[in-house]
Amino acid sequence: MTTIKKQDAKAYVDQVIDQVKEKNQSQPEFYQAVQEVAKSLIPLFEQSPHYMDYAILERMVEPDRLISFRVAWTDDDGKIHVNRGYRVQFNNAIGPYKGGLRFDPSVNESVVKFLGFDQIFKNALTDQAIGGGKGGADFDPKGKSDMEIMRFTQSFMNELSKYIGPNVDVPAGDIGVGGREIDYMVGQYKRLRGAFEKGAFTGKGIEVGGSLMRTESTGYGAVYFAEEMLKDEQDKLEGKRIIVSGAGKVSLYAMEKAVDLGAVVVACSDSSGYIYKEEGLDVKTIKQVKEQERKPISAYLDHDQDATYNEEDRMWNLSCDLAFPCATQNELDEDDAKALVQNGVIAVIEGANMPCTEKAITYFQKHTIKFGPGKAANAGGVAVSALEMAQNSSRVYWSFEEIDNMLQEIMASIYEKSATAAKEFDLEGDFIAGANIAAFRKVADVMVAQGII
Structure with a gap:
């Protein structure tokens, strides 16, 4: 050779x-x-x-191609707004482009390209036949009515529909894009195409052809990856104190699964601040505040007077065993890494895409902290998206337990492939x-x- x-x-x-x-x-x-x-x-x-x-x-x-387009829409008062939409189709060597759509003011060409590039590798690790893509718009869905969301997504789909399809490019959700937004896109896509192409999107509502466990999959998968990391050290999640950033579906379901496996969630955050309770937070109540009440994380204190809320300090200064950054890119910097190491963290698992800066990662590695990179640890979401595509293609419907078992097997396989490749090149643990x-x-x-x- x-x-x-x-x-x-x-x-x-x-x-x-x-x-x-x-x-x-x-x-x-x-x-x-x-x-x-x-x-x-x-x-x-x-x-x-x-x-x-x-x-x-x-x-x-x-990238194979980068599409940028105007999205014009009207609010409930009849005022016209203009946003910019994107779709990057990076690599389809092993299957149709696959990746989420993000609606957030921070979305720009750089963000979409970094997400799409990482998606190539994340998707390949799942062993599913899907290539890498990503997209979104610099639209802020916060504070918008259902009708405003509908009008924006329909306008967005008027252009994006030209470039996607079950065998071409299959979008899903990401930050700011959940089942509601995807279902509006499915409806407009169907109207434009004059056909019901069930496999053109994933993350759909169950009644629209979606898959059970798609909502939970990224968060659950990150915890399953962490579980594999600990198994290698003859350790387990039970009794571990964890902190989780973000209050979207990734963080909520990472917390849910961690608690199911015996861990204690002591802190979690959203963009306004973080809540903390030494004895452990009630994840069901956090989900109620964020998913049903749609309130800031501080509203948790309305249900639990023993918890505290902090909007001044960084959550990463807290003591914990495992940290799950699940919010957004570059949220955890070198100073945060130093604080976590000083306070006894043993593992950091990325639930978001590239949430740790390069210097933070270097610091964790220097201090032999186990580190689960996002392209491996948070691949559970796209893995179950691929399972949704498989169900749509074959017109079958799998149970929650069946999909959960497949997800656990996929995450264990991703861990094994990553560990084996590192060992092959004398980089064990990297x-x-x-x-x-x-x-x-x-x-x-x-x-x-x-x-x-």
Whole structure:
């Protein structure tokens, strides 16, 4: 087998990273995502330089296409608003593009591209036949009425419908996009196409052809991944004190599953602040506040006078065994990492996409803290999306228990693939490198087989 020197592989990777930075200026999130993946692939390129000869990395960092479009809509007072919509179709080597839609003011080209690029690897790790894509709009759904949400999603779909389909690109939900928004899109897509293509979206309502457990899957999957990490240390979740950022479906269901497995949730947060209770928070009440009452996390105190609310300090300063950043990108920085390590954290599991900064990750690794990267740990959502696609295609309907069992098997497989790849390259315990290498190799081999396209 032909091999090359490490410095040659590093020089190649540095060259690609420099090209990405030059071509994608003012896109820090995308550059950060590419840099993290590319650097971890150096050992693979040393051993298998043919991936360099086929320019796989150069081809993979350039999306197949990036679509940007105007979304005009009217509010309840008849005022016209204009937002920008996006869809990036990054790589379909192993299957149709697959990835969520995010409605949030922070959405821009850089954010969509970083999410779509990471989705290539996340989807490959699930062993499902799905490629990488992502999309969304700089629309803020907070405070909007149901009719305003409907009018916006219909306008959004008027353009996006031209580029998606069950065998082309299958969107799902993400931040700001839940079952309600997806169902509105399904309705408009059906109206525009004049046909009911059930598999064109995932994350649908059950009555519209959705799958049981899709809502819970990302949060549950992150906890199942954490469980596998602890098993390797002959440890378990029972009795562990955890803190979780974010108050969306990922964090809510990560907390729910963690409690089911015997852990104690001592703190959780939303964009306004965090709640804390040493003896443990009641997750059912948190879900009631966020999902039914749709109130800030501080409203939890209306139900539990023993808990405290803090909007001044960082939640990561609290003592815990496991931390689950489940809110948004780059929410946990190096200072937060230092505080967590000082206060005894043993593992950090990313429920969100790229929630930890590069310096934070480096600090965790330096102090041998177990780290579950988002592309591996939060892949449960897209895994169950693929299972929803399978049910739609075959016109079957699986029970919650069946899907939960499949999800546990998928998350255990993702952990095993990541751990094995890391060990193969003498990087044992580095799940970032392991996940990236395992996923890249799967997609790269198919790209080589398909030729230069």
